[in-house]
Amino acid sequence: MHKKRVWKRTVPLLVVLSLLLTLSPLTGLAAQTTPEEPPTTGFEDRNGESPTTHEEELAFLEELATKSERVTYSQIGSSVEGRPIHLVRVGYPEPPSDEEIAAGRNILIMGTPHGNEPAGREMTLKLMRDLAFTEEPELLDFLNEATVLFVPTPNPDGREANTRGNAWGVDNNRDHLNLETPEMQAIAGVLNQFHPDITVDAHERPRATGNPDIEVLWPRNLNVDEELRALNIELVQDYMRPDIEAAGFSTGLYGTPGGAGGGDERILRNMAGLRHGLGILTETAGQQALTDRVDAQMEAAQSILRFYVERFDDVGEVVTESPQRKAAEGADPSVPFYLDGADNWEPTNVLAPKPCGYLLTSSQAEAISRHMELFSIETERIGEDVISVGMNQPMMTVVPFLVDERAAYNEVEGLPLSDCSRTAESMKALVEYFEDEGEISSPEAARLLKTHLTAVSVYEGKEQAEKVVKHLESLKQLLSHQEEIGHLSDRASHILVNYADHLLEEWAVDFDAQRAVDHIRHLSVEIGPRVAGTDEEKQAAEYIKNEFERHGYEVSTQEFEIRDDQTSQNVIAVKKPENIENPEIVYVTAHYDSVPDSPGANDNGSGTATLLELAKIMKHLPVNKEVRFVAFGAEEIGLVGSRYYVSQLSQEEMDRSVGNFNMDMVGTNWEPATQLYVNVVDGEPNLVWQSARAAADRLGNDTLFLYQRGASDHVAFHEVGIDAANFIWREPGTASLEPWYHTAQDTIDRISPEKIQMVGELINSAVSDLIRE
Numbered sequence: 001m002h003k004k005r006v007w008k009r010t011v012p013l014l015v016v017l018s019l020l021l022t023l024s025p026l027t028g029l030a031a032q033t034t035p036e037e038p039p040t041t042g043f044e045d046r047n048g049e050s051p052t053t054h055e056e057e058l059a060f061l062e063e064l065a066t067k068s069e070r071v072t073y074s075q076i077g078s079s080v081e082g083r084p085i086h087l088v089r090v091g092y093p094e095p096p097s098d099e100e101i102a103a104g105r106n107i108l109i110m111g112t113p114h115g116n117e118p119a120g121r122e123m124t125l126k127l128m129r130d131l132a133f134t135e136e137p138e139l140l141d142f143l144n145e146a147t148v149l150f151v152p153t154p155n156p157d158g159r160e161a162n163t164r165g166n167a168w169g170v171d172n173n174r175d176h177l178n179l180e181t182p183e184m185q186a187i188a189g190v191l192n193q194f195h196p197d198i199t200v201d202a203h204e205r206p207r208a209t210g211n212p213d214i215e216v217l218w219p220r221n222l223n224v225d226e227e228l229r230a231l232n233i234e235l236v237q238d239y240m241r242p243d244i245e246a247a248g249f250s251t252g253l254y255g256t257p258g259g260a261g262g263g264d265e266r267i268l269r270n271m272a273g274l275r276h277g278l279g280i281l282t283e284t285a286g287q288q289a290l291t292d293r294v295d296a297q298m299e300a301a302q303s304i305l306r307f308y309v310e311r312f313d314d315v316g317e318v319v320t321e322s323p324q325r326k327a328a329e330g331a332d333p334s335v336p337f338y339l340d341g342a343d344n345w346e347p348t349n350v351l352a353p354k355p356c357g358y359l360l361t362s363s364q365a366e367a368i369s370r371h372m373e374l375f376s377i378e379t380e381r382i383g384e385d386v387i388s389v390g391m392n393q394p395m396m397t398v399v400p401f402l403v404d405e406r407a408a409y410n411e412v413e414g415l416p417l418s419d420c421s422r423t424a425e426s427m428k429a430l431v432e433y434f435e436d437e438g439e440i441s442s443p444e445a446a447r448l449l450k451t452h453l454t455a456v457s458v459y460e461g462k463e464q465a466e467k468v469v470k471h472l473e474s475l476k477q478l479l480s481h482q483e484e485i486g487h488l489s490d491r492a493s494h495i496l497v498n499y500a501d502h503l504l505e506e507w508a509v510d511f512d513a514q515r516a517v518d519h520i521r522h523l524s525v526e527i528g529p530r531v532a533g534t535d536e537e538k539q540a541a542e543y544i545k546n547e548f549e550r551h552g553y554e555v556s557t558q559e560f561e562i563r564d565d566q567t568s569q570n571v572i573a574v575k576k577p578e579n580i581e582n583p584e585i586v587y588v589t590a591h592y593d594s595v596p597d598s599p600g601a602n603d604n605g606s607g608t609a610t611l612l613e614l615a616k617i618m619k620h621l622p623v624n625k626e627v628r629f630v631a632f633g634a635e636e637i638g639l640v641g642s643r644y645y646v647s648q649l650s651q652e653e654m655d656r657s658v659g660n661f662n663m664d665m666v667g668t669n670w671e672p673a674t675q676l677y678v679n680v681v682d683g684e685p686n687l688v689w690q691s692a693r694a695a696a697d698r699l700g701n702d703t704l705f706l707y708q709r710g711a712s713d714h715v716a717f718h719e720v721g722i723d724a725a726n727f728i729w730r731e732p733g734t735a736s737l738e739p740w741y742h743t744a745q746d747t748i749d750r751i752s753p754e755k756i757q758m759v760g761e762l763i764n765s766a767v768s769d770l771i772r773e
Helices: 013-022 054-067 098-103 119-133 137-145 156-161 182-194 226-246 268-274 290-310 312-330 362-367 369-374 399-403 424-436 443-461 465-484 490-506 513-527 535-550 601-618 640-647 651-656 687-699 714-718 753-771
Strands: 071-078 084-090 106-111 147-151 198-205 214-217 251-253 278-285 357-361 380-382 386-390 415-417 554-561 567-575 585-591 626-632 657-663 675-680 704-708 724-730
Touching: 054 071, 054 084, 054 119, 054 156, 071 182, 084 119, 084 182, 098 182, 106 119, 106 182, 106 290, 119 147, 119 198, 119 278, 119 290, 147 182, 182 268, 182 369, 198 268, 198 290, 214 226, 214 290, 226 251, 226 268, 226 278, 226 290, 226 312, 268 278, 278 290, 278 312, 290 312, 357 362, 357 399, 357 490, 362 369, 362 386, 380 490, 386 490, 415 424, 424 443, 424 490, 443 465, 465 490, 513 535, 513 601, 513 753, 535 554, 535 567, 535 601, 535 626, 554 640, 567 640, 585 601, 585 640, 585 753, 601 626, 601 657, 601 753, 626 640, 640 714, 651 657, 657 687, 657 714, 657 753, 675 687, 675 714, 675 753, 687 704, 687 724, 687 753, 714 724, 724 753
Parallel strands: 106 147, 106 198, 198 278, 214 251, 585 626, 585 657, 657 724, 675 704
Antiparallel strands: 071 084, 084 147, 214 278, 357 386, 357 415, 380 386, 554 567, 567 626, 675 724
16 A cells, blocks of 8 residues: 655745755865764875775765665665665654655665676765765755655665675566565565655666766656656756756767667566655766766755755655555546556557456465565455455555556566456456367356346346346355366366355355455454554555445545544445435444553454454345444543434434444353343344344243443433344353453454354344334
């Protein structure tokens, strides 16, 4: 997921621009009087006669970090031969944490991806030192707004051997897509974690003598967001080239149409753009004096910083909006995807219309697991053993390059999808694909499958879930038979069976505690304590919202203030009946926050998970009443979320409201808690109790017990005259709760799927009966 950036410029620009334009080694920045003497590089110590050695670089970084509080560095990876690759962070008054850097603004400057091109590395070492020791207030303001990241030597083995490639002989700058080398996996980790606004890739042309002294270029890949590319071109043409030429160096654009400098998705300049940041290539003339080449690289870097300061707001806006625009383009099959070509070269391999997504087997997904992780590619499981990769996501910019068989450097051959609706019709499109590919050997077998799926589609349209499930189960039997007699290829059978399983799960009408436990695991293990007002509570709210939306509900988030200027939120999903005006309303609710230090598996991950599973299995249920599934925040600090929600109901809504089924702590495995208490504030039987009692009779459930008690979100509904009850497991007679209530021991290993199943079946029966009346 790409972060949202907040962009704000506070640096007085005219002053900073003049500073950056005159910046030179140890003058204008580091020549200021400082408490510590700035370190120098081996290159500087030898007056530019030879590059800084690996050992000198390590000593320089350590001295720099020791002498300047503005600098930290850490090892982010190792080369083939085990040499460290370092990331340096420069900020003021000190670098933020990595989490803060990732959530904020930053620029990445990288030197020497090719080991025999040392000028970029010397530039990074000098520039990080100069920024670390400047005392100019305006530059310190800039470093307070954005962090400057450096990777001085991403190819330490090649630098040590003075070779272009790494120790395997691989050109690392052709590995930003496939990520085969340990060096580029480390760089991909940085790009994926920090999402730099601008990435600078400093190279040299080893055989060039000049004319021009330095060449520069932007991302030319045709899948880069066009607004981002336009700003990138401005950086090159309106800032870098004039600034560098004003310093006495000649400039040009790197490459030729159809050759070097094209749209190759494997190189960093293009990959930076495909990752939704600005990308800049700098290429000095390798046969010139090294001091001149380093000076030219410094002028280029200073110009980029000048642009970053002056256009801070514009850069922030374009890198924030680019992922959204590309995700929207990914969802539109009519927008082509270009497997070759560049902005100066007509493409010859175009996906038009492009697939809406791809299906991978689990083994294929495993083969590209590092790419999934290092590109933050979003996936969805289809059945037990198939993975769907949709194009409606920010990183659609690399998906076809990795998984389309028509791409030049693809890792696997995914199955392209023309219909991603996850319906019987989309499954029929898969059957037609396999038929065209010769993976269904019998025309009669294909006809039977398509006829079967047409029937399923009819029942889908009528939302007759039980008939959909029945016909899908019959379809699975047909697939099994066709596989046995050899009419289906292994791939076709594998994918179609998993797709049918996925549709069966989507149309499931029976409550499944295991799916609920999966939600509890996400809430209590992956997120953990969800205290009102915290980021973790907001993460849980987002998860709940996404789950509701995945099932097609009309979803809203209701934010409200709590304490110390913090906010919490309720998440509401609504299902309305067709052709009924002003229907009665039934509320199914649970709170999702927890007390401090408690993972809240039972309190109240269990109630929230049961709520989500009920919303899933009721989504296709024909109803005569409106049902609202509401996940409340801030229950643990005094029922704040539920009271706020009820306070926002109009009188007309309250008049239509008939009942609230609230679930709190419905999954304990504490053995004495064998009674399902139905807590009613006044202790009197009401519609909710009566509906639950009738459902229990139908199910043969003899655990219910009517009890007078508040202390949960049903109270807010009772206070305005709406029948309400809370469902909770307690010990009979004592009404005691589990001993780990409100402690750090409220963990997922203390959850009983059996008790969740009993509550889920009960509420499903009671509510389903009530909303169909």
